[in-house]
Amino acid sequence: MALICVCSPKGGVGKTMLAANIAHGLHRAGRRVLAVDLDPQNALRLHFGLSLAEESGFATGMERPSDWRAALRRTASGVSLLPYGSLDAAARLALTRAIEADPERLVAPLREASADPGLTIVADTAPGVSRTLFATLPLADIILVPLLADGGSVATLPEIDSGRFFGRGTMGAILAAKLRFVLNQVDQGERLSASVTASLMRHLGARLLGLVARDEAVAEALACEALLADHAPKSRAACDLAEIVAALDAALPAAGAAAGVLAGVGR
Numbered sequence: 424m425a426l427i428c429v430c431s432p433k434g435g436v437g438k439t440m441l442a443a444n445i446a447h448g449l450h451r452a453g454r455r456v457l458a459v460d461l462d463p464q465n466a467l468r469l470h471f472g473l474s475l476a477e478e479s480g481f482a483t484g485m486e487r488p489s490d491w492r493a494a495l496r497r498t499a500s501g502v503s504l505l506p507y508g509s510l511d512a513a514a515r516l517a518l519t520r521a522i523e524a525d526p527e528r529l530v531a532p533l534r535e536a537s538a539d540p541g542l543t544i545v546a547d548t549a550p551g552v553s554r555t556l557f558a559t560l561p562l563a564d565i566i567l568v569p570l571l572a573d574g575g576s577v578a579t580l581p582e583i584d585s586g587r588f589f590g591r592g593t594m595g596a597i598l599a600a601k602l603r604f605v606l607n608q609v610d611q612g613e614r615l616s617a618s619v620t621a622s623l624m625r626h627l628g629a630r631l632l633g634l635v636a637r638d639e640a641v642a643e644a645l646a647c648e649a650l651l652a653d654h655a656p657k658s659r660a661a662c663d664l665a666e667i668v669a670a671l672d673a674a675l676p677a678a679g680a681a682a683g684v685l686a687g688v689g690r
């Protein structure tokens with residue numbers, strides 16, 4: 424298996440957009456792909472055309488932990504999707520308490536799916552640090568952090584770059600070595616964006632997998648509940664994402680033979 428974990432200290436930087444479109448791109452590159460939503464916002468499903476009325480997900484069945492496979496969805500894109508599920512406020516608070524006590528409950532689907540050598544998993548996460556994130560990161564081959572081409576991202580970079588975001592010490596250093604970045608919402612016509620882009624490109628070097636232009640097509644695709652490569656395949660952002668997918672495909676372990684009970688997932 425190969426696992427990409429998309430995370431960031433900040434919200435609104437494009438984590439969900441990247442997770443969805445990268446999962447789709449890797450599927451188009453010939454991989455069996457499972458997209459897992461670990462964010463209670465439950466927004467990943469919207470990119471895959473699931474209706475807002477669909478509220479089920481693996482977290483809604485958390486009292487029966489072995490049941491997560493029942494929440495698996497085959498999407499029209501070919502990517503299998505494990506939605507988080509919609510929880511009301513009381514259920515969310517109860518789940519937060521349960522995860523605090525035992526984060527493994529939420530990570531069990533990832534751990535079990537990762538036993539399938541033929542599966543590539545893309546996990547979308549909630550912004551900031553959480554028990555769920557810390558239980559997920561050690562499983563990841565690549566920790567993918569989107570940064571916006573603005574001053575705010577430059578301010579968060581030292582925290583991520585130094586490994587402090589992942590905790591100090593050896594674990595933080597191991598996780599920091601898996602870090603790769605994507606610079607999102609790049610606008611070369613805007614002075615600040617162009618200058619932040621140039622300075623981050625210099626600073627990040629080979630750890631920068633690629634840039635995604637600020638492009639109306641991204642928001643339009645989401646409004647149509649579609650993936651960018653289907654909605655606007657010739658758009659600037661779709662071309663940018665295709666390059667990032669190619670870089671990830673080359674960097675990830677090759678997909679092995681399908682195995683076990685998940686063999687049909689992502690076909």
Ligand SMILES: Nc1ncnc2c1ncn2[C@@H]1O[C@H](COP(=O)(O)OP(=O)(O)O)[C@@H](O)[C@H]1O
Pocket residue numbers: 433434435436437438439440441607608609635636637638639641642645660
């Ligand atoms: N390259 C881009 N160009 C234009 N809009 C974008 C781009 N990337 C993301 N967006 C928009 O920014 C918003 C936040 O993206 P999202 O993926 O939800 O971020 P996060 O998951 O980090 O909170 C969404 O409305 C999304 O459509």
Ligand SMILES: [Mg+2]
Pocket residue numbers: 438439440462464466548
């Ligand atoms: Mg999100």
